[in-house]
Amino acid sequence: MAVSHPAGADRTITGLRVEVTSVALKAPFVTSVRRADAAQIVVVEARDAAGRVGMGEAAVSWRVTGESAESVTAAVAGPLSDVVVGRAPDDRALPEDIAVALWGNASARSAVECAVADLRAAQTGSAVWQLLGARSPSLRTDRTLSAASPRELAEAAVGHCEEGFGVLKIKVRASDDAVAGVREVRAAVGDGVRLRIDANQAWRPDEAVRIIREMERAGVDLEFVEQPVAADDLPGLAAVAAAVETPVMADESVRTAADVRAIAERTSVSLVNLKLAKAGGLTAAERAAEVARDHGIGVIVGCMLEGPVGITAAAGLAAAVAPEVVHDLDGAHWLVDPLLTDRTAAFSADTILLPSAPGDR
Structure with missing residues (x-):
């Protein structure tokens, strides 16, 4: 039965808890930055x-976020618990207090803010995507191809198209053709x-211009080139x-x-890829999306190698800030065991269906 606006002490956050699970990947995830064969799924409750529970997820990678399961656990047990415990999830000052509770640790901060938002949804009988102002629970994602040989890329691409994906993102390295x-x-x-x-920072500027122009001459019709x-x-x-016709998207730069704002003032990039783990949470990501819109820059919401808890939060943001876009939220598709529950999004080919309003948790 849905819970309708519980009152008083029942709404108070009594504690935060971290659970870490290692999940094998269906195939190696290979980029210009790293290779992964498994994902550490770090969930904050x-x-x-x-007794109601809200969940958020911290994406961890020394090479990408600079955080680990151990650092997230320490941040949650220390300064983030100090800020959150004893307060209600709908305390309007809470997101800002989480943001300044400690320096860095953006993924840990994001996980806690998302867990608090999910708990607020549980208390009010709504869903996080609804709290964020999204009108529809359905959106689409691309499917990423790990960096590989041309033959391997083509085989993977055909397989993903047969699975129902209509937008593919190809990882490339400096060593690749x-x-x-x-x-x-x-x-x-x-x-x-x-x-x-997605080059993941692989090229020098002159290399990037040369390679992108060669792709333009080859007529491969790219939607954009990322970072x-x-x-x-x-x-x-x-x-x-400025030198190529293909739209350029910033990711690691943002x-x-x-x-x-700096990207808008100093470059002519067409899009930015926003991630909760980079921004530090829902509130910061919403602000970044608003600045992008104000400057005429398109927004795509992306993810790391995350489980369904993290993807559900990011998809809720995506549905609110850019519902018409095909986003970059295929992280759970990489997992051998996607750890799905009735509280997380459902995945069908390229469609993400966000959960309906929760019942009594």
Whole structure:
């Protein structure tokens, strides 16, 4: 039975708990930055005095977020619990207090804010996506192809299209013949599939311009190129975006609203990829999306190698800030055991269906 606005002490957050699970991947996840064969799924639970539970997830990777399961556990047990415990989830000051509870640790902060928001949803008989203002619980995601040889990329692409994906994102490395790989994929899937590529900072600016222009001449029809150069090289990112016709999207260069503003003022990138684990939570990501909209920059919501708890929160944000976009939220598709529950999103081909309002938890 749905819970309707519980009152008094029953709403108070009594504690935070961290649960860590290692889940094997269906295939190695390979980018220019790292290779992973398993994912650590780090879930934070926020519990209230009535026993209801809200969940958030912290994406961990030393190479990407700079956080680990151990660092998240320490942050949650210490300063984040100090800020959260004893307060109600609908305390309007709570997101800001979580944000300043400790320096860095964006993924840990995000997990706690998402857990608190999920607990608030449980208390009010709603769902997080509804609290965020989304109108529809359904949205679409792309499917990522790990960096590989042209033949392997083409085989993986055909397989994902047969699974029902209409948008593919191809990871490329500096050591790869990226043009050959993308041409092979385009030949294999035909013109009806949208292709994106993600270099994960693999190229120097001059290399990026040369490779992207070669792809343009090859007629592979890319939707965009993601993070072609180093995250801190905004002049290089600006030079690439100005020199090619293909839209450029910033990912690693963008974490917060201030980063989006800097991107807008110093480059001509067309899109930004926002991630909860980078931004530090729902509130910060919403602000970043608002700045992007104000500057005419498109928003795609992305993820790490995350389980369904993390994807559900990110998809709720995506449904609220850019419902018409095909987002980058296929993390759970990589997991051998996706750890799905009736409280997480459901995944059917390229469609993500967010959970309905929760019952009494």
